[in-house]
Amino acid sequence: MTISRDAHIDAAAVADWMERVGLGGGSLEQVEPLAGGTQNIMVSFMQDGRRYILRRGPRHLRPGSNRIMGREIALLGGLAQTDVPHARLIASCEDESVLGGAVFYLMEPIDGYNALVSLPQHHAAVPEMRHRMGLSMVEALATLGGVDYDAVGLSEYARPDRFLERQVPRWLGELDSYSQLAGYPGADIGDVTRVAEWLDRHRPRTWTPGIMHGDFHISNVMFRHDEPEIAAIVDWEMTTIGDPLLDLGWMLSLWAGPDDVDDLLGSAYASGGGLPTEQEIVQCYADRSSRDVSAIDWYVVLACFKLGIVLEGTYARSFAGQASVETGLRLHEITLRLFERAIQRISD
Known part of the structure; x- marks a missing residue:
């Protein structure tokens, strides 16, 4: 061959x-x-x-x-x-x-499946199974955030100093850079300035560095076929040393709320209901981590802000022929919903 x-x-x-x-x-x-x-x-x-x-x-x-x-x-x-x-x-x-x-x-190959598209029949039919799947995701995330990155040889992997302070200017700069792409009409995605200013005013003063996945959600995990447990976290391309609570906020930014029929990814997992609530997710993480989760709203808003800008990049590139129009439009719609969620959080 x-x-x-x-x-x-x-x-x-x-x-x-x-x-x-x-x-x-x-x-x-x-x-x-x-x-x-x-x-x-x-x-x-x-x-x-x-x-x-x-x-x-x-x-x-x-x-x-x-x-x-x-x-x-x-x-x-x-x-x-x-x-x-x-x-x-x-x-x-x-x-x-x-x-x-x-x-x-x-x-190594993973003996598991991705719940974005479909679920095995016994997982799809039993709400308690889907509830446990969500908590299994949180437990895996807490395990990742608890790793001593120095002890496993990752002390030079990334610089965590001023990680939170760098986020808003870093991603505003990314959003501005899209204007250089041919045909892109500009970012019409909501009140970006209001969200950015709120993030700067309410930024946590103390935090503990750890390994971040960087893009933690239902499509970047695989579940076991035989039980509702995580088989593997996958797709580590956005990983860094930063604040692992942003991973928790990232997961929640896309999660199905109590009045939603699905999550922002339209996953097969969320469509059947039975998912753990945000309160259950945060408590599960707190029970398995020494991190202070009291500012979780801030991390969810930052996740909506950052992920929305990341996804808008594909939409912008689609105008320049660097990404498919269909994918660009789909991700743009998610960006709009993310900024709607961010505004709702800071308005409550």
Whole structure:
């Protein structure tokens, strides 16, 4: 087998590299692209009776794509020493000449499913199962936030100093940068200035650094088939050392409220109801963490602000032909709802 065009990898090159690093020999079999995220590529394949998952940057690499892959590799290496549920790192290749300029890594496959699209029948039919699934997400998040990042070799992974202070100007600058994209009419997404000013006025004075996933929600976790528990947290491309309470706020920013028929992602998980309430989620986290959750509203508002701007970037790029129009419009609608939620929080 040579180039797997649908999967965007040179299977022969990967097989040669695996043999050189002692992972076995022979051609790759059953090479199949996997869904996961909107940019980076994941590929499943078999070699010598063992299944692997390969992850690399997008087909058209961006300037920071390989740096992001390198950060994921370092993070997964650190998590190997912890109880955080994740796909175990097998090996990595930061030699860009192997795979057409792309850094990549191999990880263990996860025996689980993503609840964004569908649920197994026994999970879909029983509200108590879905309730437990939500609490399992919170427990996994608390476990991640409790990892001593220095002890697992991630002391140089990112600089957490002034993390909260940097958030508002950083993302306002990102939003301003979209004006450089051809055709983008400008950000008509709500009262951004009001939200930004509220965040600056109410920013927590003290916090404790820890590992953040950076994009924690229902589509970035996998659940076990046999019980309503997390099998793995996936898609670590936005991870950093910051304030882990922002991950909790991120999860809540997209969560289905008491009067909602679904969550902001339109997930199969939320459509059936039975989810834990925000109060239950926050209490579950507090029970498993030493962090002070009293300012959780601030973290939810920051998550709405940051995630909304991130998603608006895809909408802006769609005008310049750098993203699909359909995806851009879908994410723009989520951005509008996120800013509506932010305004509601700061008005209550």
